[in-house]
Amino acid sequence: MAKPEKLKEPLNLKKEVRLTPGYLLCAIWVVFTFVVVGWVICASMLTSSEIFSGTMMRTFFERLTSFTLRFENYVKAWTTQKVSVFFLNSLIYTTISCSCIILVAAPAAYALSRFKFPGNALIQNLIAAALGIPAIMIIMPLFGLVTSLKMTNTRFTIILLYIAMNVPFTIFFLLTFFKNLSFTFEEAAAIDGCSPIGTFWRIMFPLAQPGIITVTVFNFITIWNEYFMSMIFANKTQVRPVAVGLYNMIQSMRYTGDWGGMFASVVIVFAPTFVIYLFLSEKIIAGVTGGAIKG
Amino acid sequence: MIVIFLTPALILYALVFLYPVIRTSVMSFFKVETVSQPVSEWSFYGVGNYIDLFRSNLFNVSMANILRLWLVGGVVVLAIALLFAVILTSGVRLKRFFRSVIYLPNVISAVAMGTMWLNYVYNIDYGLFNNVIKFFGGDPVMWTGPVTLFWSMAIAYGFGMVGYHMLIFISGIERIGIDYYEAAGIEGANVFQKFFYITLPLLKGVVRSNIVIWTVAIAGFFVWGQLFSPVNLSNDTVTPVNYMYELVFGASSSANTARNTGAGAAIGVMMAMLVVIVSIVTTLITRHDDVEL
Numbered sequence: 001m002a003k004p005e006k007l008k009e010p011l012n013l014k015k016e017v018r019l020t021p022g023y024l025l026c027a028i029w030v031v032f033t034f035v036v037v038g039w040v041i042c043a044s045m046l047t048s049s050e051i052f053s054g055t056m057m058r059t060f061f062e063r064l065t066s067f068t069l070r071f072e073n074y075v076k077a078w079t080t081q082k083v084s085v086f087f088l089n090s091l092i093y094t095t096i097s098c099s100c101i102i103l104v105a106a107p108a109a110y111a112l113s114r115f116k117f118p119g120n121a122l123i124q125n126l127i128a129a130a131l132g133i134p135a136i137m138i139i140m141p142l143f144g145l146v147t148s149l150k151m152t153n154t155r156f157t158i159i160l161l162y163i164a165m166n167v168p169f170t171i172f173f174l175l176t177f178f179k180n181l182s183f184t185f186e187e188a189a190a191i192d193g194c195s196p197i198g199t200f201w202r203i204m205f206p207l208a209q210p211g212i213i214t215v216t217v218f219n220f221i222t223i224w225n226e227y228f229m230s231m232i233f234a235n236k237t238q239v240r241p242v243a244v245g246l247y248n249m250i251q252s253m254r255y256t257g258d259w260g261g262m263f264a265s266v267v268i269v270f271a272p273t274f275v276i277y278l279f280l281s282e283k284i285i286a287g288v289t290g291g292a293i294k295g
Numbered sequence: 296m297i298v299i300f301l302t303p304a305l306i307l308y309a310l311v312f313l314y315p316v317i318r319t320s321v322m323s324f325f326k327v328e329t330v331s332q333p334v335s336e337w338s339f340y341g342v343g344n345y346i347d348l349f350r351s352n353l354f355n356v357s358m359a360n361i362l363r364l365w366l367v368g369g370v371v372v373l374a375i376a377l378l379f380a381v382i383l384t385s386g387v388r389l390k391r392f393f394r395s396v397i398y399l400p401n402v403i404s405a406v407a408m409g410t411m412w413l414n415y416v417y418n419i420d421y422g423l424f425n426n427v428i429k430f431f432g433g434d435p436v437m438w439t440g441p442v443t444l445f446w447s448m449a450i451a452y453g454f455g456m457v458g459y460h461m462l463i464f465i466s467g468i469e470r471i472g473i474d475y476y477e478a479a480g481i482e483g484a485n486v487f488q489k490f491f492y493i494t495l496p497l498l499k500g501v502v503r504s505n506i507v508i509w510t511v512a513i514a515g516f517f518v519w520g521q522l523f524s525p526v527n528l529s530n531d532t533v534t535p536v537n538y539m540y541e542l543v544f545g546a547s548s549s550a551n552t553a554r555n556t557g558a559g560a561a562i563g564v565m566m567a568m569l570v571v572i573v574s575i576v577t578t579l580i581t582r583h584d585d586v587e588l
Contacts, residue, residue, distance in 0.1 A: 018486075029393075030393060030397070036423065037411070040411050107303075111301050126312075131511075132571075133312060133567060134570065137319050137563040144331045147331040225402075228515070269404055269407050270403040273404070288463070
């Protein structure tokens with residue numbers, strides 16, 4: 001179990017023995033997670049009858065070794081089940097919202113963290129409060145407003161909501177990043193005749209880059225997986241993002257008994273966030289701990 | 296400059312948080328049928344919506360559901376999360392790997408996660424749990440049958456949340472100075488003494504953050520309830536938000552509920568109050584804590 005990947009410290013057998021119960025618990029949890037995710041990936045390449053056969057894993061390895069794994073489930077899910085539509089929608093929603101969130105939140109976080117003005121503390125408290133407001137508290141008036149403007153089921157509405165809902169968290173997260181930057185940058189820029197707005201975009205914004213990337217990766221995952229708002233505001237196939245699309249697909253596939261197709265859709269939906277996580281897990285984890293710090 | 300930088304954020308805030316919160320609060324004291332009904336057609340109802348809700352059987356069931364989910368689920372999830380946090384900060388190898396895998400369910404869409412649980416882990420024919428039971432010679436269990444549905448849902452949900460709370464505990468434990476542990480070690484304290492006399496007292500603030508975060512999550516509990524009872528509201532999985540969705544947007548085929556946005560708003564207010572009360576109470580209890588998270 002204690003296979004050393006990085007030999008930072010010499011193998012201390014006594015210490016490792018003492019830690020055995022800890023290793024065991026972690027191992028059980030990790031194996032369970034891998035089995036569940038791995039099984040679904042395997043099942044997505046088999047037919048429904050093979051999944052039900054009771055010897056699914058054997059069939060999977062037989063197909064794997066003879067290079068006869070089937071990808072029809074994916075093709076079918078992508079084309080006939082319209083996963084491609086949901087996928088493209090989610091891609092549009094996440095990329096546009098994530099960029100706009102930064103454009104709105106970064107200047108606000110900068111102003112709140114670097115300048116003293118009346119109302120600063122109040123605004124910061126309001127923003128922190130937004131992190132605890134359940135969606136159920138805001139959804140009804142928003143839906144009423146959107147309906148009366150006849151803007152339901154439009155990409156614009158969904159993107160605007162995603163931006164607005166994630167701005168408080170992003171400001172909150174970026175506050176500490178701007179706070180920790182040295183004031184000498186601004187002073188130097190002012191002496192050289194740079195306007196405050198120019199100073200922000202040319203000097204401070206690039207300096208906050210690590211924080212901005214972390215929070216954007218985090219926002220991407222939140223928006224990609226968002227369910228409640230899009231279920232209410234995106235009621236048509238053409239505008240549905242992946243989470244709601246997947247939910248509807250699963251319900252219909254249950255009746256048709258297309259289990260292989262269902263697992264393939266599940267894999268397609270979690271693949272993007274899963275791959276991002278493989279490469280950027282440290283950033284995402286930093287995003288969680290940074291964002292949870294609240295008073 | 297400050298004005299220019301803050302205006303877009305404040306406009307969005309007013310539009311999506313301030314205005315809806317005020318309107319929902321007001322709406323909860325009026326009789327309102329549909330969401331798009333103009334204010335002129337609302338009629339004042341006092342606390343009538345709240346009284347009606349507490350007279351409704353399904354609402355009481357939904358409140359009981361989230362209260363037991365909050366309490367039992369919260370204690371179990373936070374305990375496991377703290378246990379993993381302590382293990383991972385005690386100098387185990389592969390710390391980053393374990394931490395990443397335990398957090399993994401949080402980056403996967405809840406719908407995808409729920410589908411894996413429902414159609415693999417809990418499946419009666421080829422499911423993981425039943426295969427393990429059969430391996431040990433037991434009888435297969437109907438995990439998503441009426442008796443076990445609620446706890447099956449709670450386990451599936453809690454499994455994902457452990458990683459999230461664990462990360463917050465880890466960052467709290469890492470803020471505690473290493474010298475405390477070294478001093479205790481010199482004095483001959485064992486693992487358990489170190490945990491109960493150093494880690495736990497210094498983690499009060501972090502525990503509080505975790506309780507508030509857990510409460511916020513439970514107050515908005517929705518997807519899992521819908522996933523585990525997709526067609527109609529069921530007594531086992533209904534939560535206040537599911538019930539609100541039924542009252543306001545009337546999605547499913549069950550005709551036992553008429554559209555009632557005023558009552559939906561009252562549910563929203565109660566959920567928000569739940570979060571407010573929990574955060575005030577926990578703040579009062581942990582006012583003098585040493586590690587601020």
